[in-house]
Amino acid sequence: MSFLTELYAYVFYGAALVFVSGLTYKVVQYTLAPAPLKVPTTPAPTTRGGVVLRMTREVVLFESLFRGNKWTWMFGWLFHFGLFLVTLRHLRYFLNPVPAFIEFIQPFGVYAGFAMMIGLLGLWARRFLVDRVRYISAPADHLMLGLLLLIGASGLLIHFLVHTDIVAVKTFIVGLYRFDFSPLPTDPVLLLHLALVAGLMIIFPYSKLLHAPGLFFSPTRNQVDNPRERRHLAAWASRLERP
Amino acid sequence: MAKATFKVPVLSQYPQLPPVTPGSMAHSAPFRSKPEFQAPLGFPGELVENWQQRAIEKMGELLGRYRSLRVYLDACVKCGACTDKCHYFLGTQDPKNMPVGRQDLMRKVYRRYFTPAGRLFPKLVGAEDLTKEVLDEWYGYFHQCSQCRRCSVFCPCGIDTAEISMAAREIMDAIGVGQKYCNEIIAKVYKVGNNLGLPGPALVNTLEGLEEDVFDDTGVRVRYPIDQVGAEILFVTPSADFFAEPHVDGLIGYGKVMHESGLSWTFSTLASEAANFGLFIGSYENMRRVAMRIREAAIQLKVKRIVFGECGHAWRVGYSFLNSLAGPWDFLDPRYPVPQHICEFTWDLIQQGRLTLDKSQNDDKVLTFHDSCNVARASRMGDTAGGQFEIPRAIIRATCNHFFDMDEETIRDRTFCCGGGGGLLTDDLIELRVKGAKPRMEALNNVIQEKGVTHMVAICAICKSQFTKVLPFYGMEMDQVISLHQLVSNAIVLTPRYDDADDGDGA
Numbered sequence: 001m002s003f004l005t006e007l008y009a010y011v012f013y014g015a016a017l018v019f020v021s022g023l024t025y026k027v028v029q030y031t032l033a034p035a036p037l038k039v040p041t042t043p044a045p046t047t048r049g050g051v052v053l054r055m056t057r058e059v060v061l062f063e064s065l066f067r068g069n070k071w072t073w074m075f076g077w078l079f080h081f082g083l084f085l086v087t088l089r090h091l092r093y094f095l096n097p098v099p100a101f102i103e104f105i106q107p108f109g110v111y112a113g114f115a116m117m118i119g120l121l122g123l124w125a126r127r128f129l130v131d132r133v134r135y136i137s138a139p140a141d142h143l144m145l146g147l148l149l150l151i152g153a154s155g156l157l158i159h160f161l162v163h164t165d166i167v168a169v170k171t172f173i174v175g176l177y178r179f180d181f182s183p184l185p186t187d188p189v190l191l192l193h194l195a196l197v198a199g200l201m202i203i204f205p206y207s208k209l210l211h212a213p214g215l216f217f218s219p220t221r222n223q224v225d226n227p228r229e230r231r232h233l234a235a236w237a238s239r240l241e242r243p
Numbered sequence: 244m245a246k247a248t249f250k251v252p253v254l255s256q257y258p259q260l261p262p263v264t265p266g267s268m269a270h271s272a273p274f275r276s277k278p279e280f281q282a283p284l285g286f287p288g289e290l291v292e293n294w295q296q297r298a299i300e301k302m303g304e305l306l307g308r309y310r311s312l313r314v315y316l317d318a319c320v321k322c323g324a325c326t327d328k329c330h331y332f333l334g335t336q337d338p339k340n341m342p343v344g345r346q347d348l349m350r351k352v353y354r355r356y357f358t359p360a361g362r363l364f365p366k367l368v369g370a371e372d373l374t375k376e377v378l379d380e381w382y383g384y385f386h387q388c389s390q391c392r393r394c395s396v397f398c399p400c401g402i403d404t405a406e407i408s409m410a411a412r413e414i415m416d417a418i419g420v421g422q423k424y425c426n427e428i429i430a431k432v433y434k435v436g437n438n439l440g441l442p443g444p445a446l447v448n449t450l451e452g453l454e455e456d457v458f459d460d461t462g463v464r465v466r467y468p469i470d471q472v473g474a475e476i477l478f479v480t481p482s483a484d485f486f487a488e489p490h491v492d493g494l495i496g497y498g499k500v501m502h503e504s505g506l507s508w509t510f511s512t513l514a515s516e517a518a519n520f521g522l523f524i525g526s527y528e529n530m531r532r533v534a535m536r537i538r539e540a541a542i543q544l545k546v547k548r549i550v551f552g553e554c555g556h557a558w559r560v561g562y563s564f565l566n567s568l569a570g571p572w573d574f575l576d577p578r579y580p581v582p583q584h585i586c587e588f589t590w591d592l593i594q595q596g597r598l599t600l601d602k603s604q605n606d607d608k609v610l611t612f613h614d615s616c617n618v619a620r621a622s623r624m625g626d627t628a629g630g631q632f633e634i635p636r637a638i639i640r641a642t643c644n645h646f647f648d649m650d651e652e653t654i655r656d657r658t659f660c661c662g663g664g665g666g667l668l669t670d671d672l673i674e675l676r677v678k679g680a681k682p683r684m685e686a687l688n689n690v691i692q693e694k695g696v697t698h699m700v701a702i703c704a705i706c707k708s709q710f711t712k713v714l715p716f717y718g719m720e721m722d723q724v725i726s727l728h729q730l731v732s733n734a735i736v737l738t739p740r741y742d743d744a745d746d747g748d749g750a
Contacts, residue, residue, distance in 0.1 A: 026317070029313065030310060030313060030314055033306070033307060033308070033309065033310040033313045033314075034308065034309075034310060035309070035310040035311060036308065036309065036527060036567070037527075037563065037564055037567060038563045038564065038567070039311060039403065039406070039563070039621070041392060041395045041396055041401060041403065041620055041621075041656075042619070042620055042621060042622060042623055042628065042631065042656070043623065043628035043629040043631070043632075043656060044623075044628060045628065046626075046627070046628060050628075058399070058401075062399050064324075064396065064397055064398060064399050064401065065322070065324050065397070065398075065399035067396065067397055068324035068325065068328070068396075068397030068398070068399070069322075069323065069324045069397070072322050072323060072324055073324075076322065076399070123322075126323065130323065131262060131263045132263055132323060132326035132327065132338065132341060133321070133322075133323035133326065135263050135265075135338045135341075135344070136321045136323065136326065136338075136341070136343050136344060136347065137321060138321070138367070138368060138369035139366070139367050139368075139369075140360075140367050140368045140369070141320075141321050143367070203360075206358065206359050206360045207360060207368075208317070208318070208319060208320045208321070210317040210318055211317075211318040211319070211320050211399075211400050214314045214315075214317055214318030214400055215318065215399070215400045215401070217310060217314045218311075218314055218315075218318070218400055218401035218402070219310060219311045219314075219401075220311070220392075220395050220401035220402075220403050221400075221401040225623055225628065227562060227563045227564070227565075227566050227567070228562065228566060228580045228581060228582075229580075230566075231566045231567065231570045231571050232566065232567050233567055234308075236308060237527060237531075237567065240527075240528065240531060
């Protein structure tokens with residue numbers, strides 16, 4: 001077994017561990033922090049079902065961003081929706097047998113790869129061209145876009161130009177479930193693609209990528225507007241009521 | 244036109260996005276609080292010795308107390324959607340007045356002390372130590388946020404800068420760096436019972452005077468009762484309503500509506516203030532203490548219902564928080580929401596056909612309506628979402644013949660703050676207030692030019708005071724802002740009372 005295969009196997013175990021434990025930690029932290037006051041941005045739904053709808057519109061359509069800035073919305077939505085399809089498409093490297101639906105979307109997943117790249121380039125361009133966005137961009141914001149672009153570009157390269165033995169890649173990945181290390185092809189672009197994805201998994205719980213779980217915990221979006229009907233009281237606030 | 248020592252923004256027909264001008268409002272900071280105003284609120288009198296450590300501890304405590312703060316400091320992706328939404332940025336061009344720019348003042352400290360990335364690679368992720376310079380910056384810029392929540396409307400993650408500026412102010416208070424305006428006022432509420440420091444006897448006098456004025460004016464004995472035990476309704480209103488212009492004309496209107504409703508009602512000297520500046524300084528404890536006066540007054544006066552007068556942030560605290568802070572309200576009449584807004588109350592009567600309104604009494608005016616930020620984006624009226632936009636407009640339409648809305652992008656949940664909310668309504672911030680009013684002034688100016696609007700209706704004591712002050716800076720008249728219930732007051736046809744003919748002392 002080659003050194004590279006073993007290295008990548010352990011890197012992915014490590015990355016998966018960091019990703020899952022880091023994310024779990026944050027989600028638990030968000031869950032445990034109380035929201036002592038009703039602060040939905042109004043007009044807000046007056047029922048739980050309404051909130052589910054509102055949240056679905058935010059997650060699927062980026063409703064607020066659409067109202068805020070059409071360019072950012074367009075590029076942002078292209079990127080996220082592209083990434084979503086690409087990720088679905090990649091499930092075929094992880095599942096055996098491959099579900100029919102995943103088979104079906106394979107070609108769309110490739111187009112989605114381009115959509116994702118266009119979105120990322122548009123978002124990055126804004127960081128240079130719009131003075132307000134330039135002002136708020138830290139090095140990490142540029143690096144994050146660079147990382148995602150490189151992941152996308154290397155993936156598209158593998159698909160169109162520098163093919164790899166994709167069956168071997170799948171055998172390697174599926175083997176990881178059973179601690180059975182099959183040899184990983186050593187094409188440099190593939191190795192780069194995989195290394196960057198591992199990197200993304202590792203920084204996920206420690207970066208602004210936390211906006212993904214964060215949105216679901218955002219009190220301005222997930223609270224029902226019913227403060228007069230139901231008393232809302234946090235545990236720490238109820239302690240103030242005891243004399 | 245009012246004189247200014249700074250450059251008053253020029254209004255244009257189409258709003259223009261200003262170029263970023265770093266540091267243009269770095270000089271702006273309100274007066275610091277004094278030990279005698281800090282102590283009653285439970286805050287140290289001056290900057291404590293180990294302030295840096297205490298501030299970080301306090302931040303840690305708040306991160307555990309408020310999910311909003313925890314999530315919002317993590318979640319921002321710097322997409323820039325909020326960058327052109329804040330009226331203070333649009334009026335001052337200072338990038339630290341962009342919502343994300345303001346949040347980042349706290350986020351950089353949060354990252355440094357509470358995240359692995361900020362501990363290990365501060366430069367990379369924009370993390371910074373909490374230095375004296377950073378603290379000064381906090382004091383300046385977290386007092387350039389009116390907590391109006393306009394940014395939260397457009398943020399894809401729903402990040403609300405108000406939550407962050409409230410937390411920042413609470414942290415600063417905890418280390419002895421308070422703002423004079425807010426903290427002096429809260430101290431006054433504890434001591435006297437209202438923001439303006441009006442003692443009970445003065446209120447009683449004022450209301451007696453009002454009764455006489457209204458009687459002289461209309462020939463009808465409209466009562467403005469106070470501390471009347473056993474009244475049906477406790478009326479809680481911002482203390483500015485008792486004598487400031489144009490507020491008091493609204494208060495006269497409340498009385499006339501109550502008169503027509505036939506219900507007994509009363510003000511309270513104990514709760515002679517709807518405003519709750521505990522909100523502005525982010526202090527749950529102080530907000531609760533201020534709110535508890537309303538509960539005490541309701542119990543003391545044995546009322547069955549509570550109605551709030553026209554006030555934006557007070558309605559936020561009333562509608563959204565009062566149940567949490569001072570509830571449960573199970574001793575009141577369960578058929579009515581607690582509290583009710585006077586607009587809900589008036590609109591109910593109009594719908595039941597119990598008010599006779601003569602619209603022509605307002606024919607000398609062409610009106611527009613300013614949605615107050617805390618009413619628009621932090622509360623509701625009526626049973627359905629958005630009632631806070633429709634009910635005031637419905638009342639306006641029922642009381643006048645000429646009404647035009649301002650540009651859609653500047654009303655309803657996209658309304659612009661008056662520029663004086665969030666505890667900034669103080670003369671030491673006049674430059675900020677004038678510049679922050681620019682987007683609203685622009686929209687108002689456009690309907691004045693295009694539709695011949697003469698007056699802007701407001702339902703918030705702070706908005707009314709702020710506009711009265713800043714309108715002249717933009718070449719308009721201070722009396723162009725009026726109370727919604729002033730319109731009602733003008734239009735209402737009063738039912739005579741049995742004792743109107745008496746000339747006695749109202750026995």
